[in-house]
Amino acid sequence: MSAFQEKFDQAIWQVVTNIKSGRVMSYGEVARMAGYPRHARMVSRAMSRSPIALPWHRVVRSNRTLAFEVDSDAYIKQANLLKKEGVDIIKGKVIPTKTDDDTSLDELLWGMPK
DNA sequence: CCCTTGACTATCT
DNA sequence: GAGATAGCCAAGG
Numbered sequence: 001m002s003a004f005q006e007k008f009d010q011a012i013w014q015v016v017t018n019i020k021s022g023r024v025m026s027y028g029e030v031a032r033m034a035g036y037p038r039h040a041r042m043v044s045r046a047m048s049r050s051p052i053a054l055p056w057h058r059v060v061r062s063n064r065t066l067a068f069e070v071d072s073d074a075y076i077k078q079a080n081l082l083k084k085e086g087v088d089i090i091k092g093k094v095i096p097t098k099t100d101d102d103t104s105l106d107e108l109l110w111g112m113p114k
Numbered sequence: 115c116c117c118t119t120g121a122c123t124a125t126c127t
Numbered sequence: 128g129a130g131a132t133a134g135c136c137a138a139g140g
Contacts, residue, residue: 004137027122038135044121045137059121067121074121 005049011035012046019058021085022097026062057081064093 011034019025025033027040036042044067047056057078061067068075070092079089088095 002137008137031122039137040122041120041135042122042137047121056121061121062123078121 005046008034008036008039008042009046009049012043013050013052013054016047016054016056016059019055021055021058022087024058024060024064024082024087024094024096026064027059027067028062030059058085060094066092066094 012030015025015030015033027043030043031037031039043059047054047059050056059067066075066078066089068078082089082094086097
């Protein structure tokens, strides 16, 4: 396992873990938040490798569509998990709950002890 | 070392 | 809005 992977995975997992229920983030946003601005594509890889249960279903594309093929099992699974959290998907686009506060994840993440 | 592969994105037509 | 195109970058063959 490369040194890159270890650090990258940790950063990604921390960010994804802190996505609040009812909200979603794009791969690019997660990557930026983790400190790797151009690694949107690596985010999926990191999540697949995660040993712990991550709220991976809260990570979607920048255009707010799910990253899987529409009729795939994974797509349906993700859609169900989101719906369970009150997130609707209309015309293929996820609609985060509007009742959530605006507390930034930055504060939450940066404020945490290393 | 070269080439292909993505759970990606931004920008044009 | 749907396609096409071009960046992106680690990983694996």
